[in-house]
Amino acid sequence: xxxxxxxxxxxxxxxxxxxxxxxxxxxxxxxxxxxxxxxxxxxxxxxxxxxxxxxxxxxxxxxxxxxxxxxxxxxxxxxxxxxxxxxxxxxxxxxxxxxxxxxxxxxxxxxxxxxxxxxxxxxxxxxxxxxxxxxxxxxxxxxxxxxxxxxxxxxxxxxxxxxxxxxxxxxxxxxxxxxxxxxxxxxxxxxxxxxxxxxxxxxxxxxxxxxxxxxxxxxxxxxxxxxxxxxxxxxxxxxxxxxxxxxxxxxxxxxxxxxxxxxxxxxxxxxxxxxxxxxxxxxxxxxxxxxxxxxxxxxxxxxxxxxxxxxxxxxxxxxxxxxxxxxxxxxxxxxxxxxxxxxxxxxxxxxxxxxxxxxxxxxxxxxxxxxxxxxxxxxxxxxxxxxxxxxxxxxxxxxxxxxxxxxxxxxxxxxxxxxxxxxxxxxxxxxxxxxxx
Numbered sequence: 001x002x003x004x005x006x007x008x009x010x011x012x013x014x015x016x017x018x019x020x021x022x023x024x025x026x027x028x029x030x031x032x033x034x035x036x037x038x039x040x041x042x043x044x045x046x047x048x049x050x051x052x053x054x055x056x057x058x059x060x061x062x063x064x065x066x067x068x069x070x071x072x073x074x075x076x077x078x079x080x081x082x083x084x085x086x087x088x089x090x091x092x093x094x095x096x097x098x099x100x101x102x103x104x105x106x107x108x109x110x111x112x113x114x115x116x117x118x119x120x121x122x123x124x125x126x127x128x129x130x131x132x133x134x135x136x137x138x139x140x141x142x143x144x145x146x147x148x149x150x151x152x153x154x155x156x157x158x159x160x161x162x163x164x165x166x167x168x169x170x171x172x173x174x175x176x177x178x179x180x181x182x183x184x185x186x187x188x189x190x191x192x193x194x195x196x197x198x199x200x201x202x203x204x205x206x207x208x209x210x211x212x213x214x215x216x217x218x219x220x221x222x223x224x225x226x227x228x229x230x231x232x233x234x235x236x237x238x239x240x241x242x243x244x245x246x247x248x249x250x251x252x253x254x255x256x257x258x259x260x261x262x263x264x265x266x267x268x269x270x271x272x273x274x275x276x277x278x279x280x281x282x283x284x285x286x287x288x289x290x291x292x293x294x295x296x297x298x299x300x301x302x303x304x305x306x307x308x309x310x311x312x313x314x315x316x317x318x319x320x321x322x323x324x325x326x327x328x329x330x331x332x333x334x335x336x337x338x339x340x341x342x343x344x345x346x347x348x349x350x351x352x353x354x355x356x357x358x359x360x361x362x363x364x365x366x367x368x369x370x371x372x373x374x375x376x377x378x379x380x381x382x383x384x385x386x387x388x389x390x391x392x393x394x395x396x397x398x399x400x401x402x403x404x405x406x407x408x409x410x411x412x413x414x415x416x417x418x419x420x421x422x423x424x425x426x427x428x429x430x431x432x433x434x435x436x437x
Contacts, residue, residue: 010050012058012062013053016049022126022152025038026125028042028045028067028071029129029188030125034182035181037078038070040074040077042070044073045067045070128188130147130151130235132186133146133147133206134206135202136198136199138181139177140209145159146177147210148210149174152231152234156171156174158227162228200245200248201247204251207232207236208307211228211233213228214227214230214231214232215255215259216413220412220414222270224266229262233252233256233259236251236255240294246303246308247304247306247307249297249298250294250295250298250307251311252294253294253298253315254291254308256287256290257287257291257295257318258314260283260285260288260291261275261278262284263283263284264278264280272419280320280321291314292318295308298311305342306338309334309341313334328357332351332354332358335350338351345376346377346380348371349383352367352368352371352386353368355367361390361393361394368386371383381416385420388400388401388404388407397427401424404424
């Protein structure tokens with residue numbers, strides 16, 4: 001084989017890895033029944049492809065070849081381990097080591113067919129993997145880490161960097177999650193129709209957590225972490241492709257409409273830009289068009305839930321060509337609907353802000369102060385920031401400064417802290433000069 005031919009084969013392996021590696025892994029987990037064994041088999045299969053395809057040529061069905069090769073590599077690995085352990089512990093364990101029995105069970109199971117790559121069960125395997133990684137028996141941190149590792153294929157170091165954690169911490173979360181799946185015998189299956197709404201909600205929640213940490217990082221000096229936004233949108237696309245439920249469609253729409261503004265949310269030097277300050281000509285019109293179509297599709301189903309309603313709110317913002325043209329009455333009305341089906345203090349706060357934009361700061365401030373007086377959102381920085389802004393607009397400078405200080409004390413995110421500090425400095429200079437800000 002010439003150098004150029006070898007290069008083409010390597011490119012073919014890399015292309016299959018990019019397009020199909022997570023499908024291969026998902027199927028191997030089903031066939032082998034163990035995450036770690038499947039990951040080793042997955043690695044061995046692609047290593048074998050790099051070794052064999054330059055000699056034998058690229059198979060007609062690369063994915064099926066990889067699944068079959070990975071399965072047999074796992075059987076070989078188990079038998080080698082069993083022989084090694086049997087030699088060391090023959091007196092105690094006897095000749096039948098569990099690894100050998102497991103290898104026999106895997107081998108006796110129906111081998112993957114060459115047409116498996118086109119079988120609907122391959123897509124089912126991806127759904128099984130997503131639902132297993134997001135199982136409610138796992139902690140929220142573990143669900144996020146395991147999903148990014150197993151479904152998205154991110155390295156432990158990449159996950160750690162995105163969430164400002166150490167690789168060791170992330171690795172421990174993943175190991176514990178796999179141990180929980182094994183020890184609790186969490187089934188590798190798609191939930192029944194009766195379980196699906198609750199289980200799908202847990203999956204969508206994980207995807208939205210990943211997106212939110214990318215879109216508005218909870219700490220650090222970067223407001224946006226692009227890789228997390230991209231992975232969350234990719235996960236949502238996969239869910240819509242495999243399970244086109246209205247809320248999955250709504251979540252994808254919501255993320256696309258928010259992400260369309262990514263380039264304008266900070267200045268070139270990384271400082272926060274509010275929505276009404278952003279250059280809307282720089283918003284991603286392709287993402288907006290796709291998001292609007294998805295919102296309409298979700299709402300047409302007449303089974304729209306919280307994600308679809310939030311996407312509808314984002315759509316109203318996206319359709320306004322200028323901040324002054326925003327239909328705040330429609331936004332306030334959509335928040336009222338959202339509160340009826342999924343009441344929460346945060347949605348109540350957002351409705352109060354919309355009412356302030358529609359009717360003026362006084363009625364909005366009254367609603368926000370009622371929320372805070374109930375004891376809700378006392379530790380939520382955006383609530384104090386919103387109250388500060390409305391106090392500022394009403395000329396209540398001392399109250400605004402106190403609220404900004406509370407928001408600042410609760411904020412760990414660099415650009416947001418600097419924005420609040422600038423607002424405080426502006427207020428204080430106004431007080432010193434005897435003018436309202």
